[in-house]
Amino acid sequence: xxxxxxxxxxxxxxxxxxxxxxxxxxxxxxxxxxxxxxxxxxxxxxxxxxxxxxxxxxxxxxxxxxxxxxxxxxxxxxxxxxxxxxxxxxxxxxxxxxxxxxxxxxxxxxxxxxxxxxxxxxxxxxxxxxxxxxxxxxxxxxxxxxxxxxxxxxxxxxxxx
Numbered sequence: 377x378x379x380x381x382x383x384x385x386x387x388x389x390x391x392x393x394x395x396x397x398x399x400x401x402x403x404x405x406x407x408x409x410x411x412x413x414x415x416x417x418x419x420x421x422x423x424x425x426x427x428x429x430x431x432x433x434x435x436x437x438x439x440x441x442x443x444x445x446x447x448x449x450x451x452x453x454x455x456x457x458x459x460x461x462x463x464x465x466x467x468x469x470x471x472x473x474x475x476x477x478x479x480x481x482x483x484x485x486x487x488x489x490x491x492x493x494x495x496x497x498x499x500x501x502x503x504x505x506x507x508x509x510x511x512x513x514x515x516x517x518x519x520x521x522x523x524x525x526x527x528x529x530x531x532x533x534x535x536x537x
Contacts, residue, residue, distance in 0.1 A: 381491055381492075382490075382491070383488055383489070383490050384488060384489040385486060385487075385488045386416050386419055386420075386421050386486075386487045386488055386489065386494075387421040387422060387423050387486065387487045388423070388485070388486045388487075389423035389424065389426065389483065389484055389485050389486065391424065392423075392483045392484070392485055392499070392501065393485070394504075394509060394512075395503065395504060395509070396481070396483060396499070396501035396502060396503055396504060397501060397502045397503075397504055397508070398485075398499045398500075398501050399474075399480070399499070399500045399501060399502060400499065400500045401485065401497055401498070401499045401500075402463065402467060402471075402497070402498050402499070402500075403490075403495055403496075403497055404435070404461040404462055404463050404495065404496050404497075404498055405461070405462030405463075405493060405494070405495060406437070406459055406460070406461060406462065406494045406495070406496055407459060407460040407461075407462065408459065408494055411444070412442050412459075413494060415442050415443055415444065416442060416487070416489070416494055417489075420442070420443050421440065421441065421442050421443075421487050422440070422441040423440055423484045423485075423486070423487060424441075425439040425440075425441075426438065426439050426440040426483065426484040427439060427481060427482065427483055427484075428461065428471075428482035428483070428484065428498050429482075430468055430471060430472040430475065430482075433465070433468060433469075434460060434461075434468070435460070435461040435463050435468050435471065435482075436458045436459065436460055436461065437458065437459045437460075437461055437484060437496065437498075438458050439456055440456070440459065440484060440487070440496075441456055461496065461498070471500060474500050475500070479502045479503055480500060480501070480502055481500075481501055481502075481503065482498055482499070482500055482501070483498065483499055483501050484496050484497070484498050484499075485497045485498065485499050
């Protein structure tokens, strides 16, 4: 059997980028059971309510929904169990100290397979206020509109030449 290479995306948390300002990102391994891996290989997971907590020097991923494996038996996993993250001690200590500051939290951004191993991208993030969200949406719309105008002008110029 050929070894799996590359990156295969399983789930993304797009709402996290809308609700939080991303300060720093980390790539972590996950401790999973066999049926969880099989369920993830089918491309089924949800990061919507997920968060990371540091407890007694270990990082744990909570509320990530990995549905039960359909062909699983009594060995099946529970869908929303807490999962241990595999990170370096220095990274865990840094995240623990940063989350002690007000407004900072750790959220999962994406879940994927990298060279056959399940990985999760987590981010140290600061919550946005409602007006910050509106401001960032307005900025996105403005840049989109200016890009449209620029491309229309370029198309016109090409038509005249």
